[in-house]
Amino acid sequence: MKRTRMLSLVIMSILNILLLAGCWNYREVDQLSIVAGVAIDKGIHEKYSLSVEIAEISGEKESETKSKTITVEGKTIFDAARNAISFMGKKLYWSHAKVVIVSREVAETGLVDILDWYNRDAETRGDIHILVSKGESAKEILSRKSTTEKVKSFEIDKMMENQKALSKTSPIEIWEITNELAAKGVGAISAAVDLEKSDGEEVPRVLGTAVFKGNKLIGFLDADETKALLFIRNKLDGGILAEDIQMNGIVESVSLEIFKSKTKVQPVVSNEEIKMKVSVETTVAIDEIEGTFNVIEDEGRKKLEKFAEESLKSQMENLIKKVQLEYGVDIFGFGTKLREEKPKAWESVSSEWANVFKDIKVDVNVKVHVKNSAMLSKPLEVGD
Amino acid sequence: MYKEQITDREAISMLLLFVIGSTLIIGIGGDAKNDAWIAGIAGILMALPIILVYSRISSLFPGKDLFDILTSILGKVFGKTVAVLYIWYAFHLGALVIRNFGEFINTVAMPETPMLVPMLCLGLVCIVAVRAGIEVLGRISTYLVFPLMAIIMIVQILAIPELKPNYIKPFLSQGIMPILKGGFSAFAFPFAETILFIAVFFSLKTKRSPYKVYFSGLSIAGVLILLLTIRNIMVLGDLLGRLYFPSHVAVSRINIGNFLERIEVSVAFVFIVGAFVKTGVCLFAACRGIGKVFNLTDYKPIVIQTGLLMIYFSYIVYDSIMEMRNWAFKVYPYYAFPFQVILPLVIWIAAEIKTRKKAKQC
Numbered sequence: 243m244k245r246t247r248m249l250s251l252v253i254m255s256i257l258n259i260l261l262l263a264g265c266w267n268y269r270e271v272d273q274l275s276i277v278a279g280v281a282i283d284k285g286i287h288e289k290y291s292l293s294v295e296i297a298e299i300s301g302e303k304e305s306e307t308k309s310k311t312i313t314v315e316g317k318t319i320f321d322a323a324r325n326a327i328s329f330m331g332k333k334l335y336w337s338h339a340k341v342v343i344v345s346r347e348v349a350e351t352g353l354v355d356i357l358d359w360y361n362r363d364a365e366t367r368g369d370i371h372i373l374v375s376k377g378e379s380a381k382e383i384l385s386r387k388s389t390t391e392k393v394k395s396f397e398i399d400k401m402m403e404n405q406k407a408l409s410k411t412s413p414i415e416i417w418e419i420t421n422e423l424a425a426k427g428v429g430a431i432s433a434a435v436d437l438e439k440s441d442g443e444e445v446p447r448v449l450g451t452a453v454f455k456g457n458k459l460i461g462f463l464d465a466d467e468t469k470a471l472l473f474i475r476n477k478l479d480g481g482i483l484a485e486d487i488q489m490n491g492i493v494e495s496v497s498l499e500i501f502k503s504k505t506k507v508q509p510v511v512s513n514e515e516i517k518m519k520v521s522v523e524t525t526v527a528i529d530e531i532e533g534t535f536n537v538i539e540d541e542g543r544k545k546l547e548k549f550a551e552e553s554l555k556s557q558m559e560n561l562i563k564k565v566q567l568e569y570g571v572d573i574f575g576f577g578t579k580l581r582e583e584k585p586k587a588w589e590s591v592s593s594e595w596a597n598v599f600k601d602i603k604v605d606v607n608v609k610v611h612v613k614n615s616a617m618l619s620k621p622l623e624v625g626d
Numbered sequence: 627m628y629k630e631q632i633t634d635r636e637a638i639s640m641l642l643l644f645v646i647g648s649t650l651i652i653g654i655g656g657d658a659k660n661d662a663w664i665a666g667i668a669g670i671l672m673a674l675p676i677i678l679v680y681s682r683i684s685s686l687f688p689g690k691d692l693f694d695i696l697t698s699i700l701g702k703v704f705g706k707t708v709a710v711l712y713i714w715y716a717f718h719l720g721a722l723v724i725r726n727f728g729e730f731i732n733t734v735a736m737p738e739t740p741m742l743v744p745m746l747c748l749g750l751v752c753i754v755a756v757r758a759g760i761e762v763l764g765r766i767s768t769y770l771v772f773p774l775m776a777i778i779m780i781v782q783i784l785a786i787p788e789l790k791p792n793y794i795k796p797f798l799s800q801g802i803m804p805i806l807k808g809g810f811s812a813f814a815f816p817f818a819e820t821i822l823f824i825a826v827f828f829s830l831k832t833k834r835s836p837y838k839v840y841f842s843g844l845s846i847a848g849v850l851i852l853l854l855t856i857r858n859i860m861v862l863g864d865l866l867g868r869l870y871f872p873s874h875v876a877v878s879r880i881n882i883g884n885f886l887e888r889i890e891v892s893v894a895f896v897f898i899v900g901a902f903v904k905t906g907v908c909l910f911a912a913c914r915g916i917g918k919v920f921n922l923t924d925y926k927p928i929v930i931q932t933g934l935l936m937i938y939f940s941y942i943v944y945d946s947i948m949e950m951r952n953w954a955f956k957v958y959p960y961y962a963f964p965f966q967v968i969l970p971l972v973i974w975i976a977a978e979i980k981t982r983k984k985a986k987q988c
Contacts, residue, residue, distance in 0.1 A: 261747060361865075364734050369879055417865065417879070424864045582795035 271299075274335040275326070278309060279395025281343040281380035282356060285315040285322075290348070292322040293381040294334060295395045309393040311385050319359045336366045340399035342416065343373045343435060345380035349452065349459035353430075357420050357457075368417035371402045374452035374459060376436035383435055383446045394446075401448045402433060409472050409481030409500075410465040412451045423457055427577020427588070427595055429569075430454040431471070434462055455571045463561070470561040473522055473554065474574045476505040483526060487535065487549045489542075494533030496546060498526040501613065509580040511587045516598065518576050521607040522554065528615040534624055538615045550610040558606050572599045630829045634839055636764030637830060639771040641823060641843030644907055646850055647900025648726045649816045650778075651893065652954060653872045654855060655808030660794055662866065663855045668809025670848040673817035676967060677840050679974045680820065684827045684836035686977050691828035692911070693918035699976045706919050708969060713915035715965045716822055717932070720908030721940035722954075724749055727901045728940065729947045734874055735894070742941055748898070749940075752905045753933035756913060757926055760829055763906050770899050777892050778850060781877055784886065785857055788879045793863040794856070814959035817844065818966035825911035870947060909933055 278297040285291035293313045312329055316322025326334050344356060360366045375383055384394050391397040402413040411433040414422075422430040434450040451463040451471060463471060472478040483498040502525040510517045528546075531537060537546040565573060577595050581588040591598045632640075655665030687695045692712060697705035728745040736744070755763050798805070820840065827836050854873060858866055861876040869875050874893050881887040913932050917925030944950045 364737060367878065368875070369881065421863050421865055578792075581799070582792055585796040585799050 275332040277339045279341040283345040288315040307392045343380040353457040373433045373435045406479040428575040429571035429573040470557040497530035499529045518604045551608040632764040637839040638843045639767035643903035645847035647904035651897045654812040658804040658808035665808030669812025672813040681836040692825040716911035724940040749937035789860040822911045
């Protein structure tokens with residue numbers, strides 16, 4: 243009895259060693275090439291050209307992260323990704339990728355090809371950022387030298403993450419843009435990135451928004467328009483409003499830091515006519531006064547709030563008009579709101595929403611509330 | 627022969643794990659899109675009357691299992707024919723669950739490992755558990771149910787920042803039909819699959835127990851499934867109907883401060899435990915049925931053979947995951963309908979008549 247028990251224990255231990263040791267095909271860390279980010283261009287010989295930035299971790303004396311970019315071509319995205327093996331001998335590992343940059347050319351022909359693989363494959367993750375390169379090439383962006391991080395893709399990811407305090411681009415993750423492409427009544431957008439000169443060197447800068455019609459890129463919005471767009475979409479968490487304020491004929495600038503902003507979009511349906519009511523409520527703080535206007539005292543503050551409200555309102559109205567006239571795509575998600583709030587009215591217009599959107603009336607209301615003036619209770623005074 | 631006995635609590639835990647087992651991973655009511663949760667409620671409501679029938683059958687014959695009941699009310703020949711049908715149902719259902727598990731591991735975790743390997747791992751554990759008897763299965767369920775609920779609840783709370791309540795609006799946007807369809811599919815998978823528990827409840831202590839076990843087990847499971855469905859809708863929105871394993875993707879979105887992320891494994895853990903209990907119960911029912919039909923004194927000697935056959939069967943039952951999905955949502959509700967509704971109704975009516983007669987004679 244004792245012997246059989248011992249024997250079964252030994253057999254079980256051996257079985258455990260064999261079965262619990264992991265997967266069929268084990269992969270050691272040094273056998274993998276960890277992808278940090280990828281840029282997708284149109285290929286010269288084949289359909290796509292993938293530029294993959296690989297994070298290399300060398301752990302000799304001090305562990306150090308370096309990056310290297312390689313470019314491979316393929317008939318499809320996945321084909322190109324696998325072709326990497328014939329260049330470097332290792333299989334790419336996608337779970338830690340942070341950004342996907344799509345060149346303008348590819349975005350103009352359609353995003354679905356890229357999004358599908360990214361959503362479908364089990365190794366890739368949907369919660370990474372997608373950007374569209376304003377310039378011709380997406381590869382350029384990854385191949386530039388990075389300043390704060392060792393790996394360019396990680397730096398771009400940081401730019402997107404910290405966009406909360408800037409709000410000049412619309413950070414969108416793969417799953418979000420996939421949902422927006424599929425949903426009726428909302429047009430897809432994504433962040434845009436461009437090369438800009440800084441200190442004599444061209445470096446990537448994340449700025450503005452790419453606008454899609456269906457899954458094809460049709461245009462870009464600049465930084466200020468992006469901010470207005472984020473206001474309407476209720477996606478704004480922070481940023482600066484630099485307002486010019488006019489008093490007694492002199493113009494001076496005031497910077498307002500946005501602390502909280504909430505936007506409500508309400509569809510109003512009356513007599514078959516659909517109107518959108520956009521009401522924005524923003525809490526800001528005065529963080530910079532370029533001049534000696536007293537905008538802190540009641541009277542000046544009221545005036546400042548008024549100025550900020552007016553300028554925000556006109557920015558948003560201009561943007562809506564521009565989008566309606568130039569692009570005709572509902573990137574504000576008015577249609578979605580209508581579907582959620584007034585399903586019946588949506589039913590009647592859903593098939594021709596693109597046309598309805600073009601001349602829909604939008605009523606914008608903005609309320610700006612100044613909550614403090616940071617550390618100083620008065621503007622600086624200039625004596626003699 | 628030693629009489630096996632399980633407590634109500636063990637039975638409830640077993641039922642709970644059985645119901646949530648593979649449902650958590652595949653999800654319910656995909657057709658109804660953002661109304662899937664309403665479809666879930668519809669499914670539970672549809673299941674209530676039939677559950678009442680199951681409990682009634684079970685409590686009319688305390689100490690007897692499904693196959694005893696069949697032979698005693700339908701006669702030897704007809705009773706055994708129906709028993710064979712139920713053996714097939716249990717065997718097939720167990721194979722489907724094992725296959726679900728295999729496909730899940732194959733799709734999300736180990737695409738290059740042959741699917742037979744994870745399925746064999748799960749199947750062998752089930753064989754061991756069933757050979758040890760229903761008491762062991764019951765006890766392991768009570769041990770597993772609390773960590774499992776804790777995991778589900780913690781993940782649920784962690785998912786709160788990812789919820790987008792507007793995804794759930796508008797209610798009833800596609801009309802009532804998809805909801806009824808989704809509700810029917812939720813009724814067949816998983817709620818009415820609990821028919822197999824009639825084969826287990828012979829071991830309950832009291833006559834009232836089946837009611838208590840069925841209703842409390844089902845209501846807890848129903849609430850859990852509803853919560854998870856609502857979470858999946860609010861996290862995934864339109865993507866919900868397009869995924870094979872919605873819960874897995876929904877949980878993968880959780881990211882607390884770039885620190886607590888990639889906790890999809892929790893979903894896999896819940897699934898493994900659920901699949902284990904579900905397959906175990908199916909295997910138990912099948913073996914017990916075979917034992918009864920062939921007049922064996924004990925079902926235990928045939929567990930290994932039946933279990934291995936189940937694993938092999940699960941290996942060949944589908945050609946691909948597409949077929950699995952199509953079967954699970956489109957064909958299965960109709961295929962299971964006779965086993966889940968028609969036959970139980972026949973058994974119930976026959977049982978009522980039989981017991982009335984008996985009462986009169988006395």
